[in-house]
Amino acid sequence: MARFGIISAMPVELEWFIKxxxxxxxxxxxxxxxxxxxxxxxxxxxxxxxxxxxNAAVCTQKLVDAFNVDYIVNMGIAGGISKKLRTLDVVIGSEVIYHDFNPDSLLEKYFPNTRVFKCDERLIKTAEKVCKESAVVDNYYVGCIASGDCFVEKSETKEYIESLGGICCEMEGAAIGHTAHINNVPFLIIRTISDLADENASISYEEFERRAAEQSNRIVSGILKGLS
Structure with a gap:
C-alpha cells in the first residue's frame, strides 16, 4: 500500500478527479x-x-506532515513555451525549475544546493505509458517545466523561459518539487497545455482550461491504476 498526495492549484483542476x-x-x-x-x-x-x-509549497508540506505521503503528483494546466507544443498537448516533467529566481542561482550556492528538481523516473515512465495508450492524448512530451509567480503572455518572457530550458510554464511545480526534494519524497509534475503563453494566452486559456484540466486528471488516474 502507498499514499499518494495529488495537488492542483485550482478547484477546476481537481473536479473530475474528485468525482x-x-x-x-x-x-x-x-x-x-x-x-x-x-x-x-x-x-x-x-x-x-x-x-x-x-501556496503550493505550504500545501506540499502539509500533505507530507498530515498524511506521510509516499509520492507527490502535481497535475493541472500550463502555458506552452516550446514551439512544438499545441493546446491540449501533455508535458510530463523530467525536472522543474524557477524562471523568476536569480539565474546566477543562490539556490545552488546555498541550501538546497540545486536549482533543478528532478522528477521521479518510475513516475515518468508510468506517465509515458499512460499517454501512449490513451485515446484522448494526441501528443505528449517529456521535458523541463518552469514555474514563476506570473501569468506569461508576453513574447519576451516566453523567450527568456525557453532560454532557461523550459518547454512549458506554470505557477506551482517548482515549489512542489523543491518541497518534495527537501522531504525526500518522489514527485511528478504533469501538465496539459491550455494556452501558448503569448499575447493571445488569456483568450485560449478561457477556452481550453476545463478540457486541459480534465485531461491531466485522466492521465494521473491512469498513473495511479498503473501503480496499484
Whole structure:
C-alpha cells in the first residue's frame, strides 16, 4: 500500500478527479481544500493548494506532515513555451525549475544546493505509458517545466523561459518539487497545455482550461491504476 498526495492549484483542476474517486472532503486546519479517496489498496489525498509558489509549497508540506505521503503528483494546466507544443498537448516533467529566481542561482550556492528538481523516473515512465495508450492524448512530451509567480503572455518572457530550458510554464511545480526534494519524497509534475503563453494566452486559456484540466486528471488516474 502507498499514499499518494495529488495537488492542483485550482478547484477546476481537481473536479473530475474528485468525482471519479467519490472523494470525501476532509476538514483539516491549514488546507484550502483536501479530499480522501482510494485506488485499489492505495490511499489518495487530493489537495487544492491555491495559485502560486507559496501556496503550493505550504500545501506540499502539509500533505507530507498530515498524511506521510509516499509520492507527490502535481497535475493541472500550463502555458506552452516550446514551439512544438499545441493546446491540449501533455508535458510530463523530467525536472522543474524557477524562471523568476536569480539565474546566477543562490539556490545552488546555498541550501538546497540545486536549482533543478528532478522528477521521479518510475513516475515518468508510468506517465509515458499512460499517454501512449490513451485515446484522448494526441501528443505528449517529456521535458523541463518552469514555474514563476506570473501569468506569461508576453513574447519576451516566453523567450527568456525557453532560454532557461523550459518547454512549458506554470505557477506551482517548482515549489512542489523543491518541497518534495527537501522531504525526500518522489514527485511528478504533469501538465496539459491550455494556452501558448503569448499575447493571445488569456483568450485560449478561457477556452481550453476545463478540457486541459480534465485531461491531466485522466492521465494521473491512469498513473495511479498503473501503480496499484
Amino acid at each position: 471519479e474517486y467519490n472523494a470525501k472532503e476532509l476538514n483539516i486546519n491549514g488546507f484550502y481544500k483536501v479530499y480522501e479517496g482510494k485506488e485499489g489498496s492505495n490511499e489518495i489525498f487530493m489537495a487544492c493548494s491555491g495559485i502560486g509558489k507559496v
